[in-house]
Amino acid sequence: SQTIHQWPATLVQPVGSPLSLECTVEGTSNPNLYWYRQAAGRGLQLLFYSVGIGQISSEVPQNLSASRPQDRQFILSSKKLLLSDSGFYLCAWSFGFGGRGYTFGSGTRLTVV
Amino acid sequence: GQQLNQSPQSMFIQEGEDVSMNCTSSSIFNTWLWYKQDPGEGPVLLIALYKAGELTSNGRLTAQFGITRKDSFLNISASIPSDVGIYFCAGQLLGRAAGGTSYGKLTFGQGTILTVHP
Numbered sequence: 001s002q003t004i005h006q007w008p009a010t011l012v013q014p015v016g017s018p019l020s021l022e023c024t025v026e027g028t029s030n031p032n033l034y035w036y037r038q039a040a041g042r043g044l045q046l047l048f049y050s051v052g053i054g055q056i057s058s059e060v061p062q063n064l065s066a067s068r069p070q071d072r073q074f075i076l077s078s079k080k081l082l083l084s085d086s087g088f089y090l091c092a093w094s095f096g097f098g099g100r101g102y103t104f105g106s107g108t109r110l111t112v113v
Numbered sequence: 114g115q116q117l118n119q120s121p122q123s124m125f126i127q128e129g130e131d132v133s134m135n136c137t138s139s140s141i142f143n144t145w146l147w148y149k150q151d152p153g154e155g156p157v158l159l160i161a162l163y164k165a166g167e168l169t170s171n172g173r174l175t176a177q178f179g180i181t182r183k184d185s186f187l188n189i190s191a192s193i194p195s196d197v198g199i200y201f202c203a204g205q206l207l208g209r210a211a212g213g214t215s216y217g218k219l220t221f222g223q224g225t226i227l228t229v230h231p
Contacts, residue, residue, distance in 0.1 A: 006155075032217075042199075042223055042224050043201075043221055043222070043223040043224060044156070044201065044221040046218065046219070046220075049218065090155050090156075092155070094217060100158075100161060101144075101146045101148075101158045101161050101203070101205070101219070102158075102219060103158070104155030104156050104157070105155050106153075106154055106155050107153070107154065107155050109153070
């Protein structure tokens with residue numbers, strides 16, 4: 001069966017520090033991968049998606065970037081965090097076109113202080 | 114881009130009551146999905162709908178894909194305390210990325226926060 005791992009679960013970082021959140025998927029190959037941000041326990045905003053190694057599409061302009069160095073690894077990064085980057089970050093994956101919806105990781109709570 | 118309006122934003126109900134929430138869109142989707150999110154966790158898929166007019170049940174949950182393909186509702190019957198959480202609708206639109214790979218980008222509603230009093 002497929003599993004998705006996301007870490008760390010919580011993170012407190014000072015303004016201006018770098019960020020690296022990692023997500024890996026097991027039990028499948030060539031998944032579509034996604035990074036979402038959720039503010040204040042409400043709506044989910046799609047930040048990035050990837051349909052293959054090295055292929056990254058950005059949905060919104062922001063202070064963050066994403067990379068996919070391996071088939072089942074998706075990384076969310078920032079060179080210098082802003083206060084507004086605080087939030088709950090969720091990684092997700094889907095089979096191919098995603099007709100069965102997405103499967104989400106357990107999330108990372110990021111607090112920028 | 115696509116916009117989803119989910120209502121109500123929050124609900125406070127007594128255990129045993131039925132719950133209904135819905136989503137509407139300004140444009141059509143190929144698929145409608147309903148997720149539930151427990152505090153501090155990622156959303157979990159409850160029901161997926163693939164055809165206009167489709168009515169699907171999963172235990173005490175029932176969801177329908179609107180005929181116009183622009184709306185969907187979720188009903189929860191005989192609510193229990195563990196139904197507490199945030200419920201999200203999501204519309205899925207099929208697309209094609211550079212290179213011809215298909216993807217199904219989800220658009221989420223803003224969520225309905227459900228509180229169930231014992």
